[in-house]
Amino acid sequence: MSAATHQQFRYEPVFVGKRKEELDELLTRYPTKMAALLPALWIVQEERGWVPAEGMAEVAHLLELTPAYVKGVVTFYTMYHQHPVAKHFIQVCTTSPCNVCGAEDVVNALLKHTGCEELGVNSADGKYCVIEVECLGACGFNTPLMVNERFIESVTVDSVPALLASLG
Amino acid sequence: MGFPHTPHERETLVLSEYFGVREAISLAGYKQRGGYAALDKALRMEPAEIVQIVKDSGLRGRGGAGFPTGMKWSFMKPGDGKPHYLCCNADESEPGTFKDREIMRWTPHALVEGCAIAAYAIGAEVAYVYIRGEYTEALDRMNAACKEAYAAGILGANAMGTGKTVHVYVHKGAGAYICGEETALMNSLEGRRGNPRIKPPFPAVSGLFNQPTTINNVETLVAVNHILIKGAEWYRTFGRVDNPKSTGTKLFSVCGNIARPGNYEVAMGFPFKDFLYDLCGGPLPGREFKAIIPGGISVPIQTRAEAENSPMDYEGFVANGTMLGSGGVIVIDDAQNLVKQIARAARFFAHESCAQCTQCREGTAWTTKILERIVAGDGTHEDLDTLMEIADNMTGKTICVLSDSCATPVVSGLTKFRDDFEALIKRKKVHMVPAQVA
Numbered sequence A: 001m002s003a004a005t006h007q008q009f010r011y012e013p014v015f016v017g018k019r020k021e022e023l024d025e026l027l028t029r030y031p032t033k034m035a036a037l038l039p040a041l042w043i044v045q046e047e048r049g050w051v052p053a054e055g056m057a058e059v060a061h062l063l064e065l066t067p068a069y070v071k072g073v074v075t076f077y078t079m080y081h082q083h084p085v086a087k088h089f090i091q092v093c094t095t096s097p098c099n100v101c102g103a104e105d106v107v108n109a110l111l112k113h114t115g116c117e118e119l120g121v122n123s124a125d126g127k128y129c130v131i132e133v134e135c136l137g138a139c140g141f142n143t144p145l146m147v148n149e150r151f152i153e154s155v156t157v158d159s160v161p162a163l164l165a166s167l168g
Numbered sequence B: 001m002g003f004p005h006t007p008h009e010r011e012t013l014v015l016s017e018y019f020g021v022r023e024a025i026s027l028a029g030y031k032q033r034g035g036y037a038a039l040d041k042a043l044r045m046e047p048a049e050i051v052q053i054v055k056d057s058g059l060r061g062r063g064g065a066g067f068p069t070g071m072k073w074s075f076m077k078p079g080d081g082k083p084h085y086l087c088c089n090a091d092e093s094e095p096g097t098f099k100d101r102e103i104m105r106w107t108p109h110a111l112v113e114g115c116a117i118a119a120y121a122i123g124a125e126v127a128y129v130y131i132r133g134e135y136t137e138a139l140d141r142m143n144a145a146c147k148e149a150y151a152a153g154i155l156g157a158n159a160m161g162t163g164k165t166v167h168v169y170v171h172k173g174a175g176a177y178i179c180g181e182e183t184a185l186m187n188s189l190e191g192r193r194g195n196p197r198i199k200p201p202f203p204a205v206s207g208l209f210n211q212p213t214t215i216n217n218v219e220t221l222v223a224v225n226h227i228l229i230k231g232a233e234w235y236r237t238f239g240r241v242d243n244p245k246s247t248g249t250k251l252f253s254v255c256g257n258i259a260r261p262g263n264y265e266v267a268m269g270f271p272f273k274d275f276l277y278d279l280c281g282g283p284l285p286g287r288e289f290k291a292i293i294p295g296g297i298s299v300p301i302q303t304r305a306e307a308e309n310s311p312m313d314y315e316g317f318v319a320n321g322t323m324l325g326s327g328g329v330i331v332i333d334d335a336q337n338l339v340k341q342i343a344r345a346a347r348f349f350a351h352e353s354c355a356q357c358t359q360c361r362e363g364t365a366w367t368t369k370i371l372e373r374i375v376a377g378d379g380t381h382e383d384l385d386t387l388m389e390i391a392d393n394m395t396g397k398t399i400c401v402l403s404d405s406c407a408t409p410v411v412s413g414l415t416k417f418r419d420d421f422e423a424l425i426k427r428k429k430v431h432m433v434p435a436q437v438a
């Protein structure tokens, strides 16, 4: 492997500069280091878009935990991405209250207009991925969905094309 | 749909008075409207006096179980030499419920204030507000409110100039319904997987970081602000005259097949029939209500007749075959396949089970599988008996009540709407006979 390729794959630490200061401030809030685990993982995901194994190792080191422990926690929670996700990762609620208001039709419209062949599989251009999720806590706003970290309410079959256009 | 809606004249706006009022979001706007007067008053009282007022008010937990708040606080023993903690449960993941979200979006300072008062009353210097990760806007508003409150000296080592220490920290969840269960929330806050703990010990003895802890729902804590200013007697004026056990006002989130979904605040005991038809506008054009789940998906399903007969309070719902729960009203009309929706609810619980208990892990999965088979037209009459048997095995036998919650819509559905299940099974027979003849 040439030096250049090696360089390309080297993991740049997340917790430097401002991000390190942020973590240090977080640590003052709790009596244990472990309690800063969820917030620290959020910082990794904000910086990288997902939580790579190296990120887990970095967090483990800083909080005096083992990487295996951190991985065990990451896998419990649905919001940490263990793989890079599509540019627009669309999560639609289809739990009963939204389901009776036509959430499945919204899902189908999203699949159709993004060109995604199935749920959970990226579109051919790698731009979109659509998944069903459980209650987003916005059951009166049918249909609610999240695009990455952005919450969007009251999506209908008819509003899907405009919504996708606005994402860019 | 217009959120928040223009309040109906029969609503009683206490907690939701400033929903939709942009100016009330900031510290300056909140203070102009009387904000932080309750905390200022509380910090100059003895903690025991505050606990007594909350006891006298009759306030009960708004997170689902309805436990008397003052009594819960009195389990904490100030001066025992241990650090105490307050957890505010803002995980709000019970399908049908979206009231805490609106409190945090429109009046984040009201929650900071309620947390600070409760923390002081139970002898805690630190309160954590555990907010579900999906609530990005609520998280932003709560973080901004805490920042403003610290800068203004409302929080910190000399809270409001009284020399008392009160910290309020926002903690962001990461997607797991089970973290709304109080001990799972504590594990999650500690940096662990969100598995519920075996009780006892109860949180007041050994909770967060193994220290005495009180956990309360967002709406419960915000109600305390008003009780401290206007008094316990005032709070007790809301409710049915013949039922002193349910007092105050309650936020109800309304969703599903109904004309005007949204959040509504009414006095305890309000007639559910008027609520559904008058405030919420009744069914959609040309449809009729078929089934109603008034307290989030974990409570028993009501028939329309049961619902129309219910006073909206803890006892009123129990007397009519269900529970008040979290106040998340889910309306299902006659155009829906009810069994499909019960199957979808079961799938929710199967997805959210933390898998520690066999009855829950296996039971939620089997229930989902059988129900989905029935919906697909491949069910048998035997399946209905099996469902009841599994539900029985899932009830009262596990570490937390998620398992019971999965059984609830199945049992109430099968008991009250058996014809819907039978119809799906019969359809299959009709379909099978010609095939066999051929």
Ligand SMILES: Cc1cc2nc3c(=O)[nH]c(=O)nc-3n(C[C@H](O)[C@H](O)[C@H](O)COP(=O)(O)O)c2cc1C
Binding pocket: B060, B061, B062, B063, B064, B065, B066, B067, B089, B090, B091, B092, B093, B094, B177, B178, B179, B180, B181, B182, B183, B215, B216, B217, B218, B220, B221, B400, B401, B402
């Ligand atoms: C599976 C499960 C999920 C729960 N989810 C929530 C929730 O999202 N929000 C909440 O306030 N309480 C929830 N609860 C109830 C809490 O365990 C706890 O009773 C409540 O937060 C106490 O506050 P309160 O006394 O103010 O109601 C849940 C309980 C269970 C068993």
Ligand code: SF4
Binding pocket: B178, B195, B196, B352, B353, B354, B355, B356, B357, B358, B360, B361, B398, B399, B400, B401, B402, B403
């Ligand atoms: S009942 Fe279910 S969710 Fe609750 S602790 Fe047991 S397995 Fe976990």
Ligand code: FES
Binding pocket: A093, A094, A095, A096, A097, A098, A099, A134, A135, A136, A137, A138, A139, A140, A144, B095, B096, B097
């Ligand atoms: S059921 Fe869809 S947001 Fe609650």
